[in-house]
Amino acid sequence: MTAPVVELVGLSRSFPGTPPVHALRDADLLVQQGDYLAIVGPSGSGKSTLLHLLGLLDRPTSGVYALDGVDTASLDDRERAGMRAHRIGFVFQSFHLLASRTTAENVMLSEVYRKGPRKQRRARAVEALERVGLGHRIDAMPTTLSGGERQRVAVARALVGRPSLLLADEPTGNLDTATSEQILELFRELHDDGLTLAVITHDLEVADVAERRVQIRDGVLSELERSWR
Numbered sequence: 061m062t063a064p065v066v067e068l069v070g071l072s073r074s075f076p077g078t079p080p081v082h083a084l085r086d087a088d089l090l091v092q093q094g095d096y097l098a099i100v101g102p103s104g105s106g107k108s109t110l111l112h113l114l115g116l117l118d119r120p121t122s123g124v125y126a127l128d129g130v131d132t133a134s135l136d137d138r139e140r141a142g143m144r145a146h147r148i149g150f151v152f153q154s155f156h157l158l159a160s161r162t163t164a165e166n167v168m169l170s171e172v173y174r175k176g177p178r179k180q181r182r183a184r185a186v187e188a189l190e191r192v193g194l195g196h197r198i199d200a201m202p203t204t205l206s207g208g209e210r211q212r213v214a215v216a217r218a219l220v221g222r223p224s225l226l227l228a229d230e231p232t233g234n235l236d237t238a239t240s241e242q243i244l245e246l247f248r249e250l251h252d253d254g255l256t257l258a259v260i261t262h263d264l265e266v267a268d269v270a271e272r273r274v275q276i277r278d279g280v281l282s283e284l285e286r287s288w289r
């Protein structure tokens with residue numbers, strides 16, 4: 061038995077203030093390898109807070125977060141950065157591509173924070189771009205790409221390190237319906253290939269294609285039944 065990709069036990073995150081904000085309260089969650097999760101909930105409910113914790117961009121106030129069986133509380137900042145670089149892929153609503161770099165360079169740059177052989181960086185970037193259907197736009201500048209193509213570059217950049225977990229925060233938020241569907245189709249293929257995905261979304265279409273749906277309301281996390289609509 062391999063360890064779950066994510067194990068949360070009583071995870072909480074509060075932000076100081078008067079009154080303090082309890083953005084995530086006592087969350088329990090188990091994500092197994094190959095799971096495809098949608099995280100839904102109203103604005104301000106704690107979705108991004110959860111994603112930042114999962115992505116090791118933030119630390120919980122209390123509770124346990126184990127990633128690939130490693131208790132992340134035991135890690136120092138350097139080890140957390142290493143784990144983030146090697147095990148987590150991020151995709152955001154606004155694609156965060158460097159405008160002055162080609163698509164291949166944008167994908168390659170994600171490996172700057174990663175140890176390992178430099179020589180094959182370009183080959184790995186090309187392979188990731190081919191994986192997302194952009195093998196023909198390797199040397200294109202991001203400004204010449206459509207929104208959907210830019211997001212696919214961002215997905216390629218997230219995938220190039222072969223992460224254990226792909227985290228996406230409103231990945232279709234800036235895309236029209238047809239383009240969103242292409243991204244969802246790509247996520248479905250990645251899921252079929254065994255990737256573990258957690259996708260934050262307001263969009264019921266996006267939530268619909270996931271395998272599991274987790275809801276957050278006022279910082280309280282609960283899993284929805286299959287017949288959730």
Ligand SMILES: Nc1ncnc2c1ncn2[C@@H]1O[C@H](COP(=O)(O)OP(=O)(O)OP(=O)(O)O)[C@@H](O)[C@H]1O
Nearest residue numbers: 075081082083101102103104105106107108109110
């Ligand atoms: N750094 C911070 N300092 C103080 N409060 C914060 C901080 N980050 C988030 N919050 C608060 O925590 C709560 C949850 O915020 P979060 O960003 O997780 O919501 P969300 O579900 O992602 O919302 P949206 O759908 O609008 O993106 C909100 O009340 C927010 O104001």
Ligand SMILES: [Mg+2]
Nearest residue numbers: 107108109229
């Ligand atoms: Mg958010």
